[in-house]
Amino acid sequence: MSQILINNVQKVFTTPGGPVVAMKDIQLTIQPGEFVCLLGPSGCGKSTLLNAVAGFQPPSAGEITIEGKKILSPGPDRGMVFQEYALFPWMTVAQNIAFGLEVQKKSRSDIAQTVNQLLDLLHLKDFRDRYPKDLSGGMRQRVAIARVLALDSPIMLMDEPFGALDALTRRNLQDELLRIWEKLGKTILFVTHSIEESIYLADRIVVMTYRPGTVKRDQIVDMPRPRDPSSAAFNALKRELGALVMEEQQRHANAEMKLAAVD
Amino acid sequence: MNKLKSLMHGALAPVLVLLVWEACARAGLFSAVVMPAPSAVAAKWWAYLLPAQPQAEGQSYLGWLLSGELLHDAYSSLYRVIAGFVIGAGLALPLGLVMGANTRIHDFFNPLVQILRPIPPIAYIPLAILWFGLGNPPSFFLIAIGAFFPVLMNTIAGVRHVDGIYLRAARNLGVNQLTLFTRVILPAATPYILAGVRIGIGTAFIVVIVSEMIAVNDGLGFRILEAREFMWSDKIIAGMITIGLLGLAIDTAVSRLNNHLLRWHRGLEH
Missing domain, CATH: 1.20.5 (Single alpha-helices involved in coiled-coils or other helix-helix interfaces)
Structure with a gap:
């Protein structure tokens, strides 16, 4: 099974102002089928970590393995959903979903069947021949999810996928994602800066510190789903994690003030 | 209403x-010789459009109807524009694609391109005649040069400006280098490339008129120069109006084609 092992990973970016340590000493094991949220303020390295797992930016030190194999490049075994959707605007909804399968040289009938199943699963049937420009943000993100599901990869990486959506659409897609996750048993690594979103979705929340990004808290969320955001347990955890995130947010703000003062 | x-x-x-x-x-x-009345121009235009000879025996009615001088000239000019454009754009597109995709190739060709680009196609006229003699070939050459640079520059820019997010998404889906190029970079660059095509066609159309003034004996450019020899200012203006109409028709056709090819594009103006 696809266990993700993040072993003592570090990432240093060289910038004109000198090297910046984006993350260090990250040690995480993600079990197959687990839904893990990476939570933290911007600049905490959560997207850096996700990009390293995706294979876009290899870590400066340490290694990431999946099923014991070291990650060296991006690949369809780790489908990524981006905040900016990243749909190909020149392809229709159905073509976008089919693209990954065409790349894998699947047969026409297999592709057609998978595409139809996914259009069904994500309630996109009526939109199959539309172009992305004609879809709302929520619809586009459904297509992006379908495109990744088409790969049938065991792992889904999601980089603030619902960050640009309004609250209602967001909740709706969170529920859809949970439904799909429960049905298909994917391993999900989900980056967010919303505390509520992480508690609503995750089995486990990894709170990260502001630069350099380290693991501040590795929190199991032991609540049955569907979770009620107005329940006492939900809110207790939200307060607790909120305090942790706020500390880091404060460090972030102070660092920016210092920079501004230097300018 | x-x-x-x-x-x-x-x-x-x-x-x-x-x-x-x-x-x-x-x-x-x-004086009517210097500036004829519009009604005289219209009459001349009509005469220029209609067949000059009566219908010959064995000639089809349609063939006769289309045998007028104006249609022949318009056809000749259009033919030169299309042939020259296809040559120029056909060379510029592949070169632009590799220059846009590969920095080393870009740096190799770029100095040459930057020196040749500002030379107006018109300045090649003496060489065009020396190299290609008279007739269509020098026209094709000049028009190809006029179309080459706009298509080249826009293709390079189009490939270079492909949004990195598409490349990341494609690599995540597991595409190889060739598929990345044909299915992602090329379509992502089409808005730029088609803008270059439109400019290139416009330039080709300017160049065809000039080139016809030097080396051929038909076409709209030739006709207005010929009319000047006889001081037929009404025919000059009728020819100019035809040039305007043909240019408008070409631009409309290209713009329609753009709209169709870019029907997926967000910033499309209708």
Whole structure:
């Protein structure tokens, strides 16, 4: 099974102002089928970590393995959903979903069947021949999810996928994602800066510190789903994690003030 | 109703100019040789359009109807524009694609391109005649040069400006280098490339008129120069108007094609 092992990973970016340590000493094991949220303020390295797992930016030190194999490049075994959707605007909804399968040289009938199943699963049937420009943000993100599901990869990486959506659409897609996750048993690594979103979705929340990004808290969320955001347990955890995130947010703000003062 | 209104609104200025022009001409303000009345130009245009000879025996009616000088000239010019453009754009597109995709190839060719690009195609006329003699070939050469650079520059820019997010998404889906190029980079660059095509066709059309003034004996450019020899200013203006109409037709056709090819594109103006 696809266990993700993040072993003592570090990432240093060289910038004109000198090297910046984006993350260090990250040690995480993600079990197959687990839904893990990476939570933290911007600049905490959560997207850096996700990009390293995706294979876009290899870590400066340490290694990431999946099923014991070291990650060296991006690949369809780790489908990524981006905040900016990243749909190909020149392809229709159905073509976008089919693209990954065409790349894998699947047969026409297999592709057609998978595409139809996914259009069904994500309630996109009526939109199959539309172009992305004609879809709302929520619809586009459904297509992006379908495109990744088409790969049938065991792992889904999601980089603030619902960050640009309004609250209602967001909740709706969170529920859809949970439904799909429960049905298909994917391993999900989900980056967010919303505390509520992480508690609503995750089995486990990894709170990260502001630069350099380290693991501040590795929190199991032991609540049955569907979770009620107005329940006492939900809110207790939200307060607790909120305090942790706020500390880091404060460090972030102070660092920016210092920079501004230097300018 | 609104459409009619806006049409009338748009026609107001041209009609006004024509009326004033006609009135001035009839009042004898200037000589008909220097500036003929619009009605005389229209009559000439009509005569230029219609067949010059009566229908010959064995000639089909349609063939006869299309045998007029104007249609022949317009066809000759259009043919040169298309042939020259296909040569120029056909060379510019692949070169632009590799220059956009590969920095080393770009740096190799770029100095040459930057030196040659500012030279107007017109400046190649003496060489074009030396190299290709008379007839169509020098025209093709000049038009190809006119079309080459806009298509080249836009293709390079198009490939270089492909949004990195598409490349990341594609690599995540597991595409190889060739598929990345044909299915992602090329379509992502089409808005730029088609903008270059439109500019290139426009340039080709300017160049065809000039090139016809030097080395051939038909085409719209040749005809207005020929008319000057005889001081037929009405025919000069009739030829100019035809050039305007043909240019408009070409641009409309290219713009329609753009709209179709870019029907997925967000920033499309309708």
